Amino acid sequence: MKTILVMTDFSRAAKNAAQTALNIAEHFGAALLLLHSYQLSQIMFAEPLKMDYQAIEEKAAISLEKEKDRLLKLMKTRRQAIRIRTINTIAPIAEVLYDIQQGEKVILAVMGRHKAHKSNFLFANHIHVAMRNSDCPLLILSSGTFLLHRCRINFASDLNEKDIALLESIDKIRMAFKASISIGSVMESTGLIADFGEEDRLASFQHALRKDKFSDIPFHLLTSNAIASEIERIFPPSEDNLLLLVNRNHGLLYEIFHSSHCRAIIKKHRGAILVLPELWKPGCRPQPGTGALKTI
Incomplete structure (x- = not known):
């Protein structure tokens, strides 16, 4: 079950x-x-605590x-x-x-x-x-109120090509909860390794978004040196804002965002956060006739 x-x-x-x-x-x-x-x-301890x-x-x-x-x-x-x-x-x-x-x-x-x-x-x-x-x-x-029904999903992506495939799965989440979705491009240099493919990746990602299915998704380019603060500014915590991150395996280039900076964002952001495994695919559908989600 x-x-x-x-x-x-x-x-x-x-x-x-x-x-x-x-x-x-x-x-x-x-x-x-x-x-x-x-x-x-x-x-x-030399003498273990008695508990x-x-x-x-x-x-x-x-x-x-x-x-x-x-x-x-x-x-x-x-x-x-x-x-x-x-x-x-x-x-x-x-x-x-x-x-x-x-x-x-x-x-x-x-x-x-x-x-x-x-x-x-x-x-x-x-x-x-x-x-x-x-x-x-x-x-x-957090302890604050979060309304799932018709929530606004804010996907913070470092434009990995796998995120395009993930959009198909995320779109099913959007439809299930009658949500809207926007994408924030997270481009923060590690300061150690130059990312020469950044511009090509941005162009490729935006081209994929122009396809009919994703053409209406708003796209934000985040360029701040403090990504956690920038996300907090663009996607402030609210009753219907859901920040979506990808838990990606550690990499040597831009993927480092999702191993170290991801935790920094979670630490700072006080709204609702949904973290997806990198290779996740939805394995279930809403019950027929369930309609909108209730709030408690």
């Missing part, structure tokens, strides 16, 4: 993410899997059941029942994600981000760890 994975630490941002995931689950006829993972410290790990796990299990009950109550007014399961574990999030994806058809992973944090932490784990170990799109939400 199609599954939407919701990573939670029971914070306001995580609860907001779970509610959004509930909307998406109804739209695609998917089940929810609530995950809480408490990762033990890897620092070794009651069983008590920590039991307390988390109670909180997880309360969160499940909260979502079930929200679901009472829905047209269909959404199956909700839980996983509570003490293990590194990377290992847990791997194990889940081996046995589940996970179509989306959803997680919250704390506004007060100046780094990418979620319950003692980094957001980029989830990015690196997720085979499906990763939706990152």
Whole structure:
């Protein structure tokens, strides 16, 4: 069965993410899997700290059941029942994600981000760890309101040729949620290697956009030296703005943007962010007759 994975630490941002995931689950006829993972410290002490790990796990299990009950109550007014399961574990999030994806058809992973944090932490784990170990799109939400229905998708691309192929998949997301889409060209030099193919790549990408299917997509050329700030200016966080990034493998030229700068953008941008794996293709369609997404 199609599954939407919701990573939670029971914070306001995580609860907001779970509610959004509930909307998406109804739209695609998917089940929810609530995950809480408490990762033990890897620092070794001469005399290990005395911690009651069983008590920590039991307390988390109670909180997880309360969160499940909260979502079930929200679901009472829905047209269909959404199956909700839980996983509570003490293990590194990377290992847990791997194990889940081996046995589940996970179509989306959803997680919250704390506004007060100046780094990418979620319950003692980094957001980029989830990015690196997720085979499906990763939706990152803050505690603010985000409206999926008729949202505005802002695709921050470094004009890699693979992004043209990804546009076909992104277009299916746009149609599913009746969204609009725009593209921001991210062209920031690493300062170490000259990118002599930049102009050719820009021309090729714009030529591809002029095809009938993508000809109406607005195109923004971002030239600031501080890309994270430029994206924040062009695509400010709002209830209906969704920033879309590609989690690309590390490269030696312009692809370095999506390995190092991608994390910088996620760290700074406080709106909703959807991170796609580089080779991702949609594996499901909206349920017939589901119509517009509801808001909670």
